[in-house]
Amino acid sequence: MAIRICPSILNADHSRLKEEIDRVSSADLLHLDVMDNIFVPNQTFSLEECRRIIADSPIPVDSHLMIANPDNDAVLYAETGSSSVTFHFEASENPASTIANLKSNGVRVGLAIKPKTSFETVAHLLSEIDMLLVMTVEPGFGGQSFMVDQMSKVEEARDAISKFSGKAPWLQVDGGISLETIVIAAQAGADTFVAGSAIYKAQSPSEMISQLRLAAALKL
Numbered sequence: 001m002a003i004r005i006c007p008s009i010l011n012a013d014h015s016r017l018k019e020e021i022d023r024v025s026s027a028d029l030l031h032l033d034v035m036d037n038i039f040v041p042n043q044t045f046s047l048e049e050c051r052r053i054i055a056d057s058p059i060p061v062d063s064h065l066m067i068a069n070p071d072n073d074a075v076l077y078a079e080t081g082s083s084s085v086t087f088h089f090e091a092s093e094n095p096a097s098t099i100a101n102l103k104s105n106g107v108r109v110g111l112a113i114k115p116k117t118s119f120e121t122v123a124h125l126l127s128e129i130d131m132l133l134v135m136t137v138e139p140g141f142g143g144q145s146f147m148v149d150q151m152s153k154v155e156e157a158r159d160a161i162s163k164f165s166g167k168a169p170w171l172q173v174d175g176g177i178s179l180e181t182i183v184i185a186a187q188a189g190a191d192t193f194v195a196g197s198a199i200y201k202a203q204s205p206s207e208m209i210s211q212l213r214l215a216a217a218l219k220l
Contacts (some may be wrong), residue, residue, distance in 0.1 A: 160191025
């Protein structure tokens with residue numbers, strides 16, 4: 001099973017963002033947290049800022065939309081050049097339609113669920129998406145503690161994904177990922193990991209990416 005490490009630039013130095021992105025060029029995807037101060041109590045990057053970030057990134061970008069109206073707005077992030085667009089099930093009135101719309105724009109589609117949303121709630125959509133994101137913190141802020149109680153949800157999702165006969169979706173976790181918690185998440189079945197503080201607070205972000213990848217791989 002492939003391991004994917006996705007640095008979140010939420011914890012990067014935003015005054016020198018291009019250099020900060022270049023420091024994580026050994027990663028698999030750049031995780032771009034988009035918050036609107038409506039769906040979550042914080043605001044990050046405008047659409048135009050996202051467009052510049054994506055243009056400057058040496059690796060593919062997954063835009064994680066923590067916004068209130070993804071049914072209308074998610075496609076805008078596909079049009080910016082995102083490789084992958086992930087939106088929250090809880091914010092969508094018609095997730096199946098939004099998934100189809102994103103697919104028609106040629107991007108990978110991720111579906112994210114908050115800690116209080118069960119896997120069963122989205123299980124029927126699993127065959128339609130390219131990635132399921134299980135949040136291991138409440139979305140909206142970086143630097144929160146990893147929620148171990150979400151691992152049963154990851155295990156349920158992995159069990160369902162293991163039954164796929166064709167192309168299976170990636171299983172991502174986001175929140176509180178460190179050298180210690182990535183082992184727990186990998187053991188539960190995650191294969192794609194968002195890490196912010198652990199990478200950007202390390203003396204060498206590229207070395208931390210390698211260490212995280214190794215720690216996860218040894219436990220899969």
